[in-house]
Amino acid sequence: MTRPHILVVMGSGETAPTMVTTHRMLASKLQKPARAVLLDTPYGFQENAPELATKAVEYFQTSINLELEVAGLTEIIGADSLAVERGLQKVTDADYVFAGPGSPTYALRQWSGTSLAGLLNKKLRDGGIVTFASAAALTLGRFTLPVYEIYKVGEDPRWLDGLDILGEIGVNVALIPHYNNAEGGHHDTRFCYMGERRLSMLERELPAGVYVLGVDEHTGMVIDLDAETVTVVGKGVVTIRIQGESTQIASGETFPLDRLRDPQSTATLGAKLKTDNQPSDTAPPNTSEAPAIFDNNLREATDRLNDVFATALASGDADGAARSALDLDDAIAGWSGDTLQSDATDHARAVLRSMVTRLAAAATGGLRDPRDVLGPFVQVLLDLRAQVRADKRFDLSDIIRDRLAALDVEVRDTPDGAQWGFRVG
Numbered sequence: 001m002t003r004p005h006i007l008v009v010m011g012s013g014e015t016a017p018t019m020v021t022t023h024r025m026l027a028s029k030l031q032k033p034a035r036a037v038l039l040d041t042p043y044g045f046q047e048n049a050p051e052l053a054t055k056a057v058e059y060f061q062t063s064i065n066l067e068l069e070v071a072g073l074t075e076i077i078g079a080d081s082l083a084v085e086r087g088l089q090k091v092t093d094a095d096y097v098f099a100g101p102g103s104p105t106y107a108l109r110q111w112s113g114t115s116l117a118g119l120l121n122k123k124l125r126d127g128g129i130v131t132f133a134s135a136a137a138l139t140l141g142r143f144t145l146p147v148y149e150i151y152k153v154g155e156d157p158r159w160l161d162g163l164d165i166l167g168e169i170g171v172n173v174a175l176i177p178h179y180n181n182a183e184g185g186h187h188d189t190r191f192c193y194m195g196e197r198r199l200s201m202l203e204r205e206l207p208a209g210v211y212v213l214g215v216d217e218h219t220g221m222v223i224d225l226d227a228e229t230v231t232v233v234g235k236g237v238v239t240i241r242i243q244g245e246s247t248q249i250a251s252g253e254t255f256p257l258d259r260l261r262d263p264q265s266t267a268t269l270g271a272k273l274k275t276d277n278q279p280s281d282t283a284p285p286n287t288s289e290a291p292a293i294f295d296n297n298l299r300e301a302t303d304r305l306n307d308v309f310a311t312a313l314a315s316g317d318a319d320g321a322a323r324s325a326l327d328l329d330d331a332i333a334g335w336s337g338d339t340l341q342s343d344a345t346d347h348a349r350a351v352l353r354s355m356v357t358r359l360a361a362a363a364t365g366g367l368r369d370p371r372d373v374l375g376p377f378v379q380v381l382l383d384l385r386a387q388v389r390a391d392k393r394f395d396l397s398d399i400i401r402d403r404l405a406a407l408d409v410e411v412r413d414t415p416d417g418a419q420w421g422f423r424v425g
Contacts, residue, residue, distance in 0.1 A: 003095060003127030004029045005225035007165070009140060011177040011215035011236065014100045014133030015059040016297070017334040018218040022233045023064045026129050026222075030095050036060065036068045037094040041110050042102025042135045044074025056100065063334075068098065076110040084114070091119050096129045099136035105146045108139055108160060117163045124169070124225060132165075133220075134177055138192070140165045141175035142210055145202070151193040157202050169225065170261040172210045174202075179214030180236055200244065211263060214239035218296055219251060228257045235296075298335035298344040302328060306351050313362060321362070325355040378409055382418045385411075 008026065013019050027034065043052050053070045060068040073087040091097055097120065099107075111117065120130055138144050144162040149155045159174065166173055176199075178192040188195035191214065194202065203212060215221055216236025223230050232238050237248040240263045247263070249255065295301035305328045312320030332348050381400055388396040401411050408423040 003031070004129060005124055005127055006129045007124055007140075007169070007223040007225065008129065008131040009137050009175065009177070009215055009221040009223070010100075010131065010133035011137070011179060011217050011219045011234075012134050013218035013234070013296075014098075014131070015056055016218065017063075017331075018234055018296075019133075019220060020063045020334075022220050022222070023060070023066075023131075026096070026131065027064050027066045030129070034066065034095045035093055036066050036096035036098065037090045038068050038070045039073065039091060039097055039099035039136070040070055041073045041076065042099055042104065042107040044110065045103065045106050049074050052101070056098070060098075066096070069094075073110070076114060088115060088119065091116070091123075094123075094128065096131070097123065098131045098133075100133045102135045103148055104135045104138035104144050105149060105160065107136065108144060108162070111139075111163070117165065120163070120165055121168045124165070130165070137175060137177040137215065139163045141171075141173045141213065142167050143174040143206065145174070145176065145192060145194065147192055147194075150198065157194070157198045159202060159205060166213075169223070169257070171213070171257075173213040173260070174206060174210060176212060176214045178217055179239055180216040203241070203243065212239075212241040213260070214241060214246075223257060225257075229254050230257055230260060295331070298331060298348055301331040301335070302344070302348040302351050305331065306355070309355050309358075313358060318359075318362065321355070321359060325352060325359065328352050328355065378404065378420055382411070382420065386418065 006026065006029070008022070010019060010022075027036075038053060038056050040049065040053050043049050046052065057068045057070065060066045069090060071087040071090045072083060076084050123130060132140055135147075138147065139162050141162045142164045143159040146155070146158065146160055150157050162174075166175065176192045176194075179190065181189045181191075181193060183189050184193075184195075188197070190196065191199045191212075199212070206212075215238055216234070219232065219234035219236035219238065221230055221232055221238050230238075231254040232249050232251050234251055237250055240247040240249070240260070242264060295304060305324045309321050309324040309328075312318075312324060328348060329352060332345060332352070335344070335348075381404060385397050385400040388394075388400070404411055404420070405423075410421055410423045412419045412421075
């Protein structure tokens with residue numbers, strides 16, 4: 001079995017349920033047993049780097065059925081040269097190389113002066129799959145955004161030189177993941193936290209022939225170098241932006257790689273030009289069926305399923321309520337590998353416990369409307385009361401009314417007949 005030649009770019013969600021289908025598709029293209037390696041440099045500066053590595057390994061093992069080996073390249077500058085060479089050898093030998101969250105600036109600084117870029121280019125030439133997501137994806141283009149330094153520290157917007165892996169296949173871009181980010185709420189955090197104002201400034205600094213290539217969150221771009229095609233996967237869009245004019249390519253669409261190599265010659269094909277000055281609330285409609293993905297993160301899944309649970313409980317649908325609780329349990333497990341959840345897991349578990357408590361209360365008190373349960377019996381007594389009133393046995397009529405009242409059933413005589421309901425308070 002010949003190894004494929006595939007480069008995959010993910011905007012985010014690389015270890016979330018949203019990308020499981022894509023990872024499985026990629027793994028299916030590899031001969032078994034396949035060698036897969038986690039390039040752990042981007043988050044190597046973080047104190048929880050071992051935990052992030054463990055999460056990624058568990059995600060690939062349980063969700064993808066692929067054993068992931070950790071490269072051990074969290075720190076290269078000043079590290080033991082033998083350890084570094086061993087890590088680079090793991091990359092060389094791997095059929096599948098995966099890198100994800102962290103800091104693109106840190107990663108580029110550590111990789112500078114090593115053979116890493118050359119190894120990745122060779123892998124794409126000779127056979128293998130390279131999947132870079134989030135921070136790692138930022139390094140793939142000719143230019144890279146120092147996101148944290150600009151957004152968190154307040155440094156002036158600028159570009160850094162990237163690995164230019166995409167340039168090796170003729171795609172001259174500054175690649176921006178998290179392109180549709182909306183975490184800022186009332187302030188613009190699109191374009192990987194840059195917003196329109198800063199992205200416009202940065203765009204003017206790009207040399208001729210280099211454009212912005214954006215990949216939405218929970219969205220991927222599978223570049224098949226054998227077929228010379230690009231397929232958009234996930235729930236968002238890929239955006240080609242040239243001097244403020246953008247072309248969006250929907251999830252599910254496959255197009256020639258040459259469209260990225262020379263986008264201006266095909267800019268009007270298959271998508272509508274628009275400007276990015278205003279946020280877009282909705283992505284363009286898909287031209288083919290996209291994966292059934294509903295949630296961007298665990299908190300969103302939790303809130304959605306909590307609403308489903310409450311609706312089911314209110315309508316007396318015990319199975320529906322139980323099903324939503326089980327779905328939340330599955331969501332907690334599915335999102336456990338995601339590195340961007342912060343306190344979302346604690347929130348989800350609290351909601352799940354609340355669901356269990358509410359189900360227990362419903363089991364004790366009953367889910368069916370009491371009128372549905374008692375209605376037929378009350379109606380028998382009301383029919384009997386109507387008969388004795390017709391016979392002018394008002395003493396028996398009052399007895400029936402009083403006995404019902406003792407059960408908090410209130411009877412009201414109206415021109416249309418006796419009406420009943422439960423006494424409140």
